[in-house]
Amino acid sequence: MNLDVRRHPGYRHRFNAEPERSTRVREEVASRIPEWQMERDYLNDYRRNVFPKRHIRYRPRAYPASFGTEFTFVCVDDPQYRRDVFSSPAQSRYPVVALESKSHLVKSSVVPEWFEALYFTEQLKMCHRKLKLDDDQTKHAKVLVRRYIGAIVDSVNEEIDASRPEGASRTRIEYTGSMYEGTKFGQPDEFDIMVVIDGSEDIEDEKMTPGYARLRVDQRPFLPYRFSRCLAGDKNINPTKMLDWFYGLVQRGINKISTSALDPVLKVSRHGPAVMVNIKERNGLSIDVDLVLCIQLDQQTYYVAKPYKDYAEEPPDWSLTCDPAMLWRQSFSVTETRTLASIDGAHGCRRDCLRVLKSVFRREPGLSKFTSFHLKTVLLRMFEEEDQWQSSNMGDRFFDLLLRIEACLEDRRLPHFYLPELNLLDGIRHVTIENVRRRVTQLIDNEHERNRILYICL
Template sequence: MKTTKKKQFKNIEEVFLQINHDYVKINKRESKRNNLVLRTVLAEILKIMRECDPLFDSMKPRLDYLGSYYDGLRVGHPTEFDINVILKLPINYSNIKLDCTKTEYDYTNVILPSEFRRLCKSTTTSKKGFTKTELWCDSTHRLSVVKFRSWMQSVVDSAFSKLPISNGRHVLKVKNIIYELTAKMSGPANTITIYKNTNIIDVDLVPTFAFDLPSGKKSKTKIKCLNSAVNFHREEFEYNSRYFIVPKPTRDEYLWRLTFPFQERACMKKQNNFKSALKLIKLLRDTQRFHKLASYYIKSLFLWEARSQNDEFWMKSLSDLVIYMLKKLRDHLASKEIKNYWCSENNLLEKLKHETCINWSNKLSHIINDIDQKKYHNPSIIFKYFTVKPFNVN
């Protein structure tokens, strides 16, 4: 973190703007450098993966740059990235069934048609690697998350096995520049860590399949989820019909997670101080060590607020918005409930311990009260709670 020079602040708005500049805002030079490293390395890794596995190559993988950094919600440094690896099955997607009948919340079963099952038997497609897909489905033709993830990990492992090893890391040379790499499986992603001198970049490669709603634009991937708790008729889908399924592991190996990154991005568009306020709340989360309060929980809270407010609301001062959303977060923690934005039946906080939520809520109450009492005569009190090394305040 940067060190803020000691100075006198007239009001808490100045303090929040200073913290936003020194602790939240991403350095443009660092961002440009890391993006160049990221895209260079991933392009080469994807090329090697395609060369190593005919099936992976046959599914025409392409990278989609999503996640908090590309949504403008990353705090501090551009060192963590989420990248979708979008794969395409050579079948008619209208014959795929996404069935949520016996699933919970934003999960679905993926039931593949007979033409998928024939891919492993056809001479033409079996030569392209589709023999590996023969055991991907159960007797009811549901696509297995476990078997799919295992195959995806094998593709990454095969690609990395082609690289030399030095000091326990794989070595990749691109245009006479040396990068050191490590890889591991993490949730639905394959996490690749890139080392370049003292610079370290973590990349989550998330394999996905993309679909479009039937009511959306023309597409060969139109498909509707059956009996889903997600309301696909909401206005967010009117101009953003594409959505994804990702292999997030659960107790049921046949459940795939539905995700809606483009719709969420549209909700945040042109909302003025929306992103700055959200990032400051994330900063406070980190400094106060609310470790299990996931970024997506905070994002969901903001998405619900954006739905209930007009555009003018987000034109308020940054300090007003941050304090307002802190109070919202405090209240939701007290009631131990933040609803999933796409599936309101799902309480995102349900797996957290009740006493943990109460402790966090009480801590936020103390912070809010302390700020309210001192914000006029001592606005620098904000540094005490939003920075790792507190400014010199009482």
């Protein structure tokens, strides 16, 4: 490559502005011997002190996020060697690390060629590797949760079981949510734990509408009333009073274990139907743990104190004939967590696809109305042969999920996986559903837009 630096647009201006420096630099260059005759140390010093560097970064396609190569070109204007001399490329000692955005901001609207050249499955796998939780951070967070939340729950369970009827099992905890399903992405900073009370001996349910029931204590006279402070009317258990009682138990549990100034700071607050405990270490690490009070009546029936959701289209065989404030919502979190935790074999990709989907739908404002629970339901309703969900088919299965989501939005119907008579899209405005459908269709049809969204996840 032959370049004449004097033809550069800024050459004449720079040397005319500093004539004395121009003469000095030219004389110094002319006094040097050609580079190919110099010793290595002398040559490096010559380049470092006399000539500016031009840095060009090139990122190899095979290692897009963890490796970088730096090429340094030095132009020499030497009267004795009448051509530009370029140094040989040298590999940088420092890797080029992809920029991260903690606030989910779009880092670039330009997708590099090396990413667009990858197969779709490879793009998805690369995104999944980026989204996957750090093992060391996850392990540390789980240790904190088990240590401190475990101590709090032990105190809570002791008070709950004080009046436990004979034959009922002790109160236990169930680890649920995305952290234990294997679909969490980002940081291991959110945990969901259910405090499960065995109500099989002294509590009955009266189903009022799909997914909701009224709970009442058994009226047999020899059974103790362990929830006497939470009753309303004719032995019905008031979910609001139950949550108030549970909140007080958690607060007392925190007061018992918060004895050392070296311990993390524990704070309790209300978080919808849950009692949230925040664990904050001195180094700034913060973890939110949602404790959800749950009453179990049999092996598959769990109820939580979540408010009643009035669906737009009520099933014809059901009608609401009681106070909505007295209803308990049926929960399938325990079953869902166990199903998703074991849904993939040695090389399955169901959870990998769900993790990438959740990231895409959370980052895109136009898709936020289609929640993680909606995505999970779509996946659960797509059980197919095991060999179709192998990791090598991740691209095809991801497309199938997008197509299924598009079909549900077009029909404005997504049946609940365990209660198919319930439509999870009821209550969402039709114009909102249509906007989400158009955005999903764009991701299906527009390869460049799909590449851009996936690249943002890196």
